Amino acid sequence: MPHPHIARRPKRADGQRNYDAILGAARRAFERDGSEASLEDVAASAGVAIGTLYRHFPSRASLVEATTRDGLVLLVTRAEELSAGDDPLAALTAWMDDAVRHFSTFRGLVGILTQSWYDEGTPSHTMCDAMHDSGAELLRAAQAAGRVRADLTPEELFDLLLAAAWLRENATPDRDGSARLLTHALEGIVL
Amino acid sequence: MPHPHIARRPKRADGQRNYDAILGAARRAFERDGSEASLEDVAASAGVAIGTLYRHFPSRASLVEATTRDGLVLLVTRAEELSAGDDPLAALTAWMDDAVRHFSTFRGLVGILTQSWYDEGTPSHTMCDAMHDSGAELLRAAQAAGRVRADLTPEELFDLLLAAAWLRENATPDRDGSARLLTHALEGIVL
């Protein structure tokens, strides 16, 4: 199995400069055009030749993932903070909220993260895994406190997370149904 | 406002033949490669020049929508059938199930239908609207029977539908969480 490429900060000073410039340009481009933004544009905005972009990020997915890595880390630490509180259900829902927001920072992100999710050996699979564990832990706590039905699996929780993020990503700003979706899943619809 | 193009069956016999051949080829291609399948491939499979494809379907969306129009119509009639039964809640959930299946017949479909949804004046906006009404009617009936919380709006129901379809579309066949998502939204998670 060829080792999956994980973009890491290069050693030489000029390499780092370019790496950062590309990442910045990519963030701006993705936020504007979604994850399908032109990579040649990104390279140009970063003031770098297209080959340099591909040197640092051999695939579109690796670039997308690099732009969101910080956010994933943040979610892990956030989970730790939240689990220190004394209301496990509130902690869980607050975290889900943050996660949904992060997973929908630009169009197309959820789809890519979902792939990383399922496909072992994707650039940010490890990171996703860590985040998965954080969420699962919050869920376990809420279940232990008897606040959440015991038969809910982490997978089901994450499906809910992904679905809500997709909804948010595809909504017009004024018409974001993700919060409602979460509420309904939590409280139920049937009387 | 330029009138939105609605692909309709052309008049001449050769035109109809080609229209149908393209539609068939497109169905096969979309099912295999998702909604981003190469239109040049589609044209080739249909035994037709690329210009002919564009003559009949001026945009990718119009082709995608044409391939699924029948299904949408089916959903409308299905709603009528179901509403004849005597269990409004069962009718609603059965219909949601069908709708989710239809909306996820190939990768990328939900996204396109969601656009048609929001953007007035899209090829199949009218059809979507009809379907929307069918679903809303089923919902109203279930609410009237006191089986569904009265504050649930049709929009929220459709968000749930879209989200579930997206989940199904993006899952590996063995890992389809859409049914669970629906169940959870219906029954709730919190104890």
Next chain:
DNA sequence: CAGCTAAGCTGAGGTATCCTCAGCTTGTCA
């Protein structure tokens, strides 16, 4: 059945984006 005409078809070609790689430039370290 011949002739006309508009509906319909064709496919070359301009544009955009992807991604690679051979060769050049430059940071770093001794």
Next chain:
DNA sequence: TGACAAGCTGAGGATACCTCAGCTTAGCTG
């Protein structure tokens, strides 16, 4: 200061998009 590997460049082949000028033909009309 010299050597060399890390890094950069950008031309170019491949693919797909979409258009449009010119050709073909279905179907009508007398």
